[in-house]
Amino acid sequence: MITLTVPRGTATLTQAVENSLTMAGRGLLRMRRTPEQFADALLEPVLFTVMFAYIFGGAIAGRVQGYLPFLIPGILVQSVLATTVMTGMQLREDIDKGVFDRFRSMPIARSAPLAGALLADTIRYAIATVMTCLTGVVIGWRPAGGIAGVILAGLLVIACSWAVSWIFALVGVLVRTASTVQGASFMVLFPLAFLSNAFVPVGTMPGWLQVFVAVNPVSHLITAARELTGTASAGPDVWWALLGAAAIVAVFAPLTVRAYMRKV
């Protein structure tokens, strides 16, 4: 005998959270099966941290040691943000598979397959964060904010990167191939990462560029990370960064879910 439960129209928030966590669990299981895809998150931070420290250290701060408190938070944000592009690429590959058709035809929160995938990818950001900080410590970084400050900065960067990954998820849903995701994403990410206060003091830049750097949200995140690692205290930039992250999610999550559900 069949019993039809008269269905509610949309999923409740509790269901959305539960579904997303299940999907995140799926993402983690997949990662355990294919550990090689972490190579970029493991190696890139090491490479960039060492490179930038020894190239610019002398020119900007007189010596590498003096440059590290300035550089590490900058490179941390830059590395982790670069990793978010991978999220968009993977999502692109994933949603072409039949299993996403099944998710879309199941009575689950519509945002869950995306939110879960993005949530699982915060592991990737955590790895990039740890690698950057470890590399920094190895080459002589001694953050004044102590362990607590570094952990808070790391969590902030991961949270903001999760927000930013919704942008690349949208790109991933809209474009046709993973390599297009990469191309389009770096066009956006490179100017944002480099036209910021990440690597050099803003005072050395021309006036028009200083204006851009000042409004660039990445600069605010880097300043926030510097405050936390340097003093373990939250200044206004921490709140700006969190507000910015919330705004990105509020705008891009619904757009991405909509595009995903409409996908042919």
Added chain:
Amino acid sequence: MVTANSARTVPAIQTAGLVKTFGATRAVDGVDLSVPAGTVYGVLGPNGAGKTTTIRMLATLLRPDAGTALVFGRDVVREAAAVRRLISLTGQVASVDETLSAAENLVIFARLLGLNRAAARRRAGELLEEFGLADAAKRPAGKFSGGMRRRLDLAASLITTPPLIFLDEPTTGLDPRTRAQMWQTIRRLAAAGSTVLLTTQYLDEADQLADRIAVIDRGTVIAEGTPDELKASAGGSSLQLRLADPGQAPHAREAIRAVLAVDAILSLEGGRITAPMDEPDRVADLLVALRDRSIRLAGLSMHQPTLDQVFLAITGHETQPQGGREEEKAVR
């Protein structure tokens, strides 16, 4: 709660003028379907006829460009969330995660459907057992054979028993033994009270499983009815004889005319004779007649009408771009 009794009065599927275009192609061009609840309904057509596109619209994966579709009275566009609670879809493309094991896949789907951890694991175990996959439970789905994959796909659709089950070409590419297993499973689902809508390219399969069949070609339904009605329109079965001595063909045709009262067709590739054969019981009479005339046979087979013949009968053209499979039942 809507109980089984009142659900039966609402059709499982009701579409009117369903249209979907991709660029200049009208993949689905005004499909009208009415699928009574509790039946197995076959959608029969060649590749590219619009079967999959129709299913994807009914399963809320594609938005129709025009027309309406109701699943148990609920609109697939305006009440998509409600529709998703009433259906499950097993698509042509494997709809499980290849990197995960069979058990992991099922547990994830069960968790998404609201089962708690223990219940999800128990249900996954039951399904693996039921579909003969218990031994392969821990292997990645990507390493499964075609038949095991289909079974896992289907198992994933049956975690809860939804009132309407879509199966998109459930047996395409399966070997005969696995196909027979799949048929059995589909019959069991129907017996348990679910409505099943399946697509197929094989008349024989639709005939075996479906209570009613819609024949679809170039995005429209060109015929609808019971399997018997459709087969009748295609002209029934035929008998094919292969003679040991092609020179005896004229005698053989004479015998066929005498026994069956029909004209047999002599094929060019020597010694092959085809005759319309609506009553297989008469084969014995014919064989006796042939032996009396000392006509020796090298082979004998009965042919069911193929999708091609149904198409020819209904539309006047053969299936395009790919013909149906010839179903042969050897009488030895």
